[in-house]
Amino acid sequence: MEPSGPTLFQTLINQRGWQDYQVFKRRYEQAAKQLAELEGPSSIATATIEKRQFFRYAHGEVRTPQTVARRVLEFMFPGIPATRILGPAESKPGPSPHRPAADDRDAVDPSEYGLEDVVMAAANESAQFAARAESSNVGPHTLEQLEADIRRLVMTYPNRPVGPLFREVRALRDRAFELLEGRQPPRYTSDLYVGAGVLCGVLANASFDLGRYDAAETQARTAFLFGELAGHNGLRSWVRGLQALIAYWDGRPVDAVRLADSGSAFTPESGTAQIRLESIKARAYGQLNRGSDALAALSAADHLRERLAEGDELPGGMMAFPVEKQLFYSSSTHLWLAGTQHLSDAEARADEAVEMFQSAPPEQQRLGEMSLARMDLAMARLGRGDVDGAATQIHAVLGVSARRRTESVDRRIGHFSRQLALHPGAGSPAAIGLREVIIAHQERMPAQLPPGGSQ
Template structure:
């Protein structure tokens, strides 16, 4: 006949703590609550039992009574259960009861610990609720630091290699998730959802830059969900824009238009999110060869820029849509539409964008976006017969992209190389040299995470 399991095993199973890592987490939480409620503060750092000790407790193989700190924490976790009773064999009533702790069993007479124990158990439960309601894992300093880290990351992102930043952003996102799983006053919960949404958005953008579109879309969906939970229109509009951008680069212009329209349903608190959405839509219409819709969208974006109220875009940095970025989106739109007038417009917009990108201090230049603007300029110049002018832009892009690789720049360089091969000037020595440089560049290691990185 099988021996009766110890009451500890029964209660752990009833509470869903049978996995060691789950129990350890709950033990630490109880230690923190008890330290906050009764003290001393050092109780919060009391180490949980090791895995082998936990296994012995589960099987009733207890040779010595747990130390004082552990006894206090266990009593707090299982109020009303004497420590000796906790590791003794459970009765049939213990095992058949559907309760999650001894206090309710005692009320039904299933565990007779005495009226005093039941009263104290009820008092402890109320005290634990008060401690949880009063305590917080997030305070003003924590939020200030998290927001400062996010501002630093979104500011540095356009100017630094994607791989190393990815791992840092992932760690910061995990910290935001951990905060959300803890306890905080309601006023911090919304801020945490916005922070988590921004960080998921950065990870989506990074995944996109690494050529992992499926992972990018998953991250973007989570970012949008965080925006929904926070009720933050600016974040929701920005994420819809990112999703539209992914669809555009993935060759799904109809989806890009649909997602941009969906983002426009949210009225941001301030900033450039709607200008970005409309500019993305213009490029998608250009890809679809819907010239009227594309030009109308460009005019709408220009009007929005003129009417824009002063205000920051979320934390700024990569999440802002400055004038120069709008200009090169316009140049891409004109390139898609083709024809001498559109080529002239594309060259003018791209040239102006490159000049504005270059005017920024070197440490804050948007390298990927500046490279894309240069590729637009190179394509416009090539199609107008200026091979040497195109070559200057391409070589600059190859140098920058060797240091900060992104999938979108790689695609544009590849498109240029294929177009050049079919161009009337494709057999010229300058053209051959450009194509050889592009082939050598494309054969280098693609954009990737550092060893051990995952998405």
């Protein structure tokens, strides 16, 4: 087939700097692995592209790719059908070279591909053009757009399913990496390091939420490195907190305390990262049954909260540590310490945390954290024999978990079920019915990726 002009494929790879076959091949193989991990089947992970095929795509000699190639191409260029990717760059004469051709704008049918994908694809195209229009690969508009995208992701993270969000964060991280690999004025490099570090931190948190602890720790180390390169204490202390949290959930409380102490050396001018570090340390001390150290850490967190300065060096959202989150970390600490008074304190703090989480508008509720606070409340009520009160919280958790599932919540549900089986009231109709509901939940489809921890 004789090409009538440049293909959209050619235009897209030129825009991204992927014109070299070896560069594109690496990108293609990376995309195939990511697609296999996110959507399957696993056989897609070995997909590659031959040099001859690459040039056939670029020259318009292929219009209908095979199934695997189609899926990989559409994964690499979201929102554009493969037949459009391999079609001509312009099918109508006369559009300005400074804007997409009309058929580019209209090629995707919202009813077929999802309106949200189309809208985001259009926004990304506009942002990419604006970045190219600046005198260097990075300018004020590029940084402003990157910061706005990061802020949107961290603000919506606590309310969205983690699996689909992971892909969106990874794409933005790749964009930040591409900018760092280019040439920009030195004054912008530090801001790019912070942006890339935040995105790696979000990916670390998401990997953690999806049960990939090793991957989470790798992402966190990279995030910390960017914090070091930027000299950004807020990012460094937040990442150390995340590393401590991973260690806590991984059953390594001594490492959790060590990492939290390490993070305390990086004191940001404002923000809640240091409160989070003390609260994580309190839970780890609780896990170690070091009661006086745990209570001292809770007291230190309270004092830091009292002296908290306005504002934050990080973009808020999932990276902030609000009062309600501090309360449920406190409730978890008291549950570890056990005893009648600690049980009462745990119930009071968890109950207050749940009320505060619930008071947020539905679209802003921190679902995973609210579920964990409910689990603390359920465990405290079970401890004092209130099976019905515990059941109310468990049913609420199961409802949220059905649409935003994470391993930490699943682990807490499993622990609750085992404690319920050992409870003196385990033979009551309420207890039997609750265990049956939990078993039915556990037998349903697993999390969107292999399960993982949460906040």
